[in-house]
Amino acid sequence: MEGYFYLGKILKLHAAKGALLIHLDTDSPENYTELESVFVQMNGQLIPFFIESLEHRHNNNAVVTFADIDSTDQASMLISCALFLPLTMLPPLTGTRFYxxxxxxxxxxxxxxxxxxxxxxxxxxxxxxxxxxxxxxxxxxxxxxxxxxxxxxxxxxxxxxxxxxxxxxxxxx
The missing domain is CATH 2.30.30.240 (PRC-barrel domain)
Known part of the structure; x- marks a missing residue:
């Protein structure tokens, strides 16, 4: 997806009411604690989803709830979908580190x-x-x-x- 970078993946349902466990594929998950939205890849398209809550867990996992996703049926449609963000949201690297x-x-x-x-x-x-x-x-x-x-x-x-x-x-x- 040109102009976007892979952030992670939706792993499974978490508890009730549409919460999801996601994995953040990053060395620095703390850089993504204040996300307001992400793009979810569905059927080859990137669809914006607004985040209501994001709670980081261990092993680069987090529990997320999206606006307008308020049932396990709705949330289950997102399992295994990839998460993306615009390249402009990548934190700058210095020294010999590079994207x-x-x-x-x-x-x-x-x-x-x-x-x-x-x-x-x-x-x-x-x-x-x-x-x-x-x-x-x-x-x-x-x-x-x-x-x-x-x-x-x-x-x-x-x-x-x-x-x-x-x-x-x-x-x-």
């Missing part, structure tokens, strides 16, 4: 190799996320680790890296 969507189009400057290309996207694999970079029509995959990502310069739209020796050259052969 994956944020770095698309950034240049990569490697300490050893030099200009390593432009980031096309971030790919998420089960054990590792990587920058998919294009250089002269060739694809280069650079792991996202604290040892490799040295600096994220949002002003110049550049990421400075220290890729393992020979990694970038391997893709260019």
């Amino acid at each position: 994956y969507h944020e770095v698309k189009g950034f240049s990569v400057m490697d300490e050893n190799f030099g200009e390593a290309g432009i980031i096309e996207e971030v790919l998420e694999y089960p054990h590792q996320a990587v920058l998919r970079v294009l250089l002269k029509g060739k694809e280069i995959l650079i792991p996202i680790t604290d040892e490799i990502i040295l600096e994220v310069d949002r002003e110049t739209r550049t990421i400075r890296t220290r890729a393992p020796e020979g990694l970038i050259e391997l893709y260019l052969e």
